[in-house]
Amino acid sequence: MxxxxxxxxxxxxxxxxxxxxxxxxxxxxxxxxxxxxxxTKQRRPGGFVGVDNYLHAASESGFQNSLWVTTIFVVTSVALTLVIAMSLALLLRRKGRMHTFTRIILILPFAMSPALIGVSYRFMFNPEFGVLAKGIGAVFPSLEGTPWLADPDLAMAILVLTDVWHWAPYMTFMCLGGLASIPRETEEAARVDGASNLRIVFGIILPQMKGVLLVTAVLKTIFALKMFDQVVTLTGGGPGVSTETLAFFVFNVGFKWYDMGYASALAWILTAIMMVISIWYVRMLLSERKMATA
Amino acid sequence: MRRLFAWWGERALLALVSVIVLFPIAWMFLTAFKRPRDAYSLSLDFEPTLQNFATVFADPWNLGDMVLNSVIVATVTVLIAVPCASLAAYSFSRFRVKGRKFLFFLILSTQFIPAVVIVLPFFLMFRTLGLLDTRVALIVVNLAIVTPFVIWMIKGFIDAIPTDSEEAAMIDGASRLRVIKDIVLPMAAPGILTSSIFCFILTWNEFLFALILTRRDAVTLPVGLVSFRTERGDLWELMSAAGVMITVPIFIMALLIQKHFTRGMTAGAVK
Known part of the structure; x- marks a missing residue:
């Protein structure tokens, strides 16, 4: 050869x-x-209808709802995950037995099946015998008996919670990797000069973490845009349509209503959104790298 | 005084984080060993039983079949994806192939395609071919998600291996394939193993493909969970027992690669 x-x-x-x-x-x-x-009617694909399927998407309330649901979900879960991951990384970068232990168990939520996470939280938030629902009720008696997953806002909040629980540990590892690669000298010099912890974090560490945080944010955004598993096992899209994410909506159109043309158009809209973000991601990575080598 | 306060504060925070991480997992494990009526109480004072495991492995749940499906699908996916991905990763890492940037970008960008998009055409194709509800179908679609990811990950590991010994061997007249087999493979082995386990975890936990493409014969564990939602309500103690079966093998693997995992992930994502 x-x-x-x-x-x-x-x-x-x-x-x-x-x-x-x-x-x-x-x-x-x-x-x-x-x-x-x-x-349900045709075994083989029917005639071409031009951009009708895309126009249908633009005017249909189910799609618009799922777009809105996805936006809310992505914004809250990305913001929360990032803040928690960065804080955890700062907490965990020191040496110590408890630090090591926490770092080791952090891998568990990430390894757990998202479908199973949805099932577990559904169990724990059951108003009659869920351990979290009961626990919250014991601490705040006014919340006793709250039908957590039957309320649109609360259901969304719990959906975000399961996602943050799943992803924050992974993102913490990425932030820890970033923290390990920035030089400690400036920070130590500032500490000698008596700078407060807050000043060190916001003035010295975070600016140097900008690249890593950007990458983490974009990755998390992409994962959040695909949100599907917990929607099925935790809320089923409900109550009503309040947690129907885009991926779940496409799934319904394709595999509940069997409208393949429309489902394909929706799938492509979702792909286009992801493409734009991923191109932006690669561009950003390249410019970061240039800055790093310059 | 203030420092002591900070010291204890930090430990308290760490303890809180550990509780938040471990509690949902621990609760599931406890529930798996409770009798049905204990499962609906919050009491920790219960007589542990293995009955739930016996029930889920018996008719009509037949969890054993799902375990077998999950094991076969994940193993075969890894066995196909990892060798192919390793070769490609080596090529990307060591050669200046024409259009290399474009090809690598192509691979990376497939990573961002939503699974729903991929499964739709495959559903139609498998329906025509009579492959719906088979393991083969699941393996094919899983390869779509896993392969780009593994190329990316293994490339990170190979990039970190110095090229000196490879060049020395080539000067001594060894062929490139020999170099790959005798020098690169042993050095990349921990990275390849880590990527394999990672790939196994992804496939093992995969839900959407299995939900759409399987009905009865090829159902995997995560989809099996849904079947414990019956007309009589959700059978939590059985779901928990099935949950334990899903989690235990994966937790063992994840803890085995914990150290490499952190490194591999950050190398792939940040560099």
């Missing part, structure tokens, strides 16, 4: 997999998104 071609040979198996499992379905659903295809 010629060594010159080897780099390409090495790439081929992986590329065959990626092309077959992602590029092909993408192309397929792109074409389908311009057709009419009700799976």
């Amino acid at each position: 010629k060594d010159r071609l080897l780099p390409y040979w090495l790439l081929i198996p992986a590329f065959v997999i990626v092309l077959a499992t992602t590029i092909y379905p993408l192309a397929y659903s792109f074409v389908t998104s311009f057709r009419e295809w009700d799976l």
